[in-house]
Amino acid sequence: QKYAIDVQNATESELYGTLCSLVKSSYTPIWRQTWENYLQEDEKQAYYFSIEYLPGKLLKSNLLNMGWSDLVASAFKDLGLNLDQVAAVEPDMALGNGGLGRLAADFMDSLASGGYPVNGNGIRYKYGLFKQRFSNGYQIELPNEWLNTDVGNAWEIRRASKAVTVRIGGHVRLEPQGDYLKPVYEGATLIEAVPYDVGMVGYHNEHVNTLRLWSAEIPASEEIKYPTIEDRRQIEDITSVLYPDDSNENGRLLRLKQEYFFVSAGIQSIIRHYKKYGEPIEKISEKVAIHINDTHPAMCVAEFMRILLDEEHLPWETAWEQTVKTMSYTNHTIMAEALETWSIPMFNEVQPRILQIIAEIDHRFVAALADKYDGGLIERTRIISGGRVHMAHLAIIGSHSTNGVAQLHTDLLKSDVLHDFYTLYPDRFNNKTNGIAHRRWLQLANPRLSKVIDQKIGTAWRTDAKQLLQLADHRTDQELLKYLAQVKLANKTALAELIKQQTGVEVSPKAIFDVQIKRLHAYKRQLLNLLRIIKLYLDLKQNPDLEIVPRVFVFGAKAAPSYHYAKSIIKCINEVAQLINHDQTIQDKLKIIFLENYGVSLAEKIIPAADVSEQISTASKEASGTSNMKLMLNGALTVATLDGANVEIREHVGEDNI
Numbered sequence: 001q002k003y004a005i006d007v008q009n010a011t012e013s014e015l016y017g018t019l020c021s022l023v024k025s026s027y028t029p030i031w032r033q034t035w036e037n038y039l040q041e042d043e044k045q046a047y048y049f050s051i052e053y054l055p056g057k058l059l060k061s062n063l064l065n066m067g068w069s070d071l072v073a074s075a076f077k078d079l080g081l082n083l084d085q086v087a088a089v090e091p092d093m094a095l096g097n098g099g100l101g102r103l104a105a106d107f108m109d110s111l112a113s114g115g116y117p118v119n120g121n122g123i124r125y126k127y128g129l130f131k132q133r134f135s136n137g138y139q140i141e142l143p144n145e146w147l148n149t150d151v152g153n154a155w156e157i158r159r160a161s162k163a164v165t166v167r168i169g170g171h172v173r174l175e176p177q178g179d180y181l182k183p184v185y186e187g188a189t190l191i192e193a194v195p196y197d198v199g200m201v202g203y204h205n206e207h208v209n210t211l212r213l214w215s216a217e218i219p220a221s222e223e224i225k226y227p228t229i230e231d232r233r234q235i236e237d238i239t240s241v242l243y244p245d246d247s248n249e250n251g252r253l254l255r256l257k258q259e260y261f262f263v264s265a266g267i268q269s270i271i272r273h274y275k276k277y278g279e280p281i282e283k284i285s286e287k288v289a290i291h292i293n294d295t296h297p298a299m300c301v302a303e304f305m306r307i308l309l310d311e312e313h314l315p316w317e318t319a320w321e322q323t324v325k326t327m328s329y330t331n332h333t334i335m336a337e338a339l340e341t342w343s344i345p346m347f348n349e350v351q352p353r354i355l356q357i358i359a360e361i362d363h364r365f366v367a368a369l370a371d372k373y374d375g376g377l378i379e380r381t382r383i384i385s386g387g388r389v390h391m392a393h394l395a396i397i398g399s400h401s402t403n404g405v406a407q408l409h410t411d412l413l414k415s416d417v418l419h420d421f422y423t424l425y426p427d428r429f430n431n432k433t434n435g436i437a438h439r440r441w442l443q444l445a446n447p448r449l450s451k452v453i454d455q456k457i458g459t460a461w462r463t464d465a466k467q468l469l470q471l472a473d474h475r476t477d478q479e480l481l482k483y484l485a486q487v488k489l490a491n492k493t494a495l496a497e498l499i500k501q502q503t504g505v506e507v508s509p510k511a512i513f514d515v516q517i518k519r520l521h522a523y524k525r526q527l528l529n530l531l532r533i534i535k536l537y538l539d540l541k542q543n544p545d546l547e548i549v550p551r552v553f554v555f556g557a558k559a560a561p562s563y564h565y566a567k568s569i570i571k572c573i574n575e576v577a578q579l580i581n582h583d584q585t586i587q588d589k590l591k592i593i594f595l596e597n598y599g600v601s602l603a604e605k606i607i608p609a610a611d612v613s614e615q616i617s618t619a620s621k622e623a624s625g626t627s628n629m630k631l632m633l634n635g636a637l638t639v640a641t642l643d644g645a646n647v648e649i650r651e652h653v654g655e656d657n658i
């Protein structure tokens, strides 16, 4: 009745919209109940701040976690409808670039499934990660209008009643008022931050958490200031594009505004909620934890201080103690050039009050260390130096925990990149090696393999992934190995189908599928992989009858729009693919398939079909990696350098499997 039509005449998107609203209305009561329970039990809440989230499609994930997969599949069968085609209507929610954003999404799934009181805080970008197309072998980027469909984002609920006002720009002066300083703002721009909440459904546990995504709008009271559409865009563009190109000043300025926007909106919302339950503000760290994912939300430290100081009038020391207890931080890269810094003038243009507070944090940091440490260490660790604000320093100094994302990475942070901070705060550093949501990367992506596992060790592994270890007891079970081989062949046949459709190239499922899927980056060494393929090709040219097992090399990769080196590698791969795929003399022994627009949903189709997983980053460069885990989980053999989480995978699977 949603579309006032009967099922037989419904279009796929009408069926999709109807199914989504059925699923959503089935979990909204649980969603509310989860929140009610938190309030009744007065449970401590954690908030994960990330400027990127890469959930992909949610329909099948929600069906799985609600326990509705089989029911809906059989209902669609009875109705003579194709669930996969209906599910394909859903646009990927691609509000991120790569590993960091996908990790945030896997965490949302895992935290809900583990019943943890953790909510996500992010930005509702109007345009997600660009759509990649190849034109004459070159990457071109197209806008990703993920919201501009019949159904829009079926999973969000706009909560205008929960909107907050974010102040950006303008000037500030401090006026003494009793025993505190009252900031007086002038010329600032007021932005209405409107939250859109997306339910994060836990697996079979009656638990739904919230991913809150903020959208920038013009406050009704301010509309007179924005008479033209052009003027309005100044505000609305703050949340229109993911990771604006940082190769120019305007892109960088927009990025800084985005960072402050979602940090301020999120923190204001958290403190407003906390205060509703009458607990004293100086004990907020007992009920609230805020996690800073990479340095993009590092301003959480200063914004939290701003509210405690300027609005709650706490003494600096009390506010600072609460802030450090509340904040924690994950570092995702050891490459110094990736550690964010902002010029003082730009920072002052975006948020003068936040800059003042950061300057005071910096000043007190230096004063506290002055008589204990040498000047060099202080100069290297302070927040403001060289005319720039060092965001990683703000995050580390302003939080009680800093973690790396794999043991090797965390060791390098302590020994090298952040060694000075390790000297200052040894007990703040810890490792939390990345993980993946096996619900998505095995149960949803690889139903054939999941069924074979069920038959062998039962279904407990679906709730507790550790049960998969029982498979090791069956490693010589010939019948199981036969089934696993059949599953792999079936998955490869399905991928070969997709490759034929997308590229027109025929590949044999009997060939070895050798897969490298990740962002295009020099340190990930797609070029090294390509050189090896060229070597194989030249060997075959020299001796066409050379007996080798046929190989299909599958690439999936997007390059940042301004990263010209990476884009030339994409062109190179596509050119070699043209050469090799059309060379009859090598009798189809080698093929290169570069599938365009790699993303979560394409990954779900490639990963189950992989025989070999290429994880060949230059040692020390890949903080962790996560495609390494997803591909290994689906039975691929890993070819790896001792980098990131590859080191720990090797420890777990044994040297003969990597």
Ligand code: 26W
Pocket: 097, 098, 099, 100, 101, 103, 243, 294, 332, 333, 405, 434, 519, 560, 622, 623, 624, 625, 626, 644
């Ligand atoms: C412009 C392209 C771009 C944009 C954002 C590249 C990288 C980013 C993120 C800020 C960095 C990122 O995704 N890092 C990856 O984080 C993963 C999760 O911890 C790690 O597994 C990867 O090793 C790390 O590169």
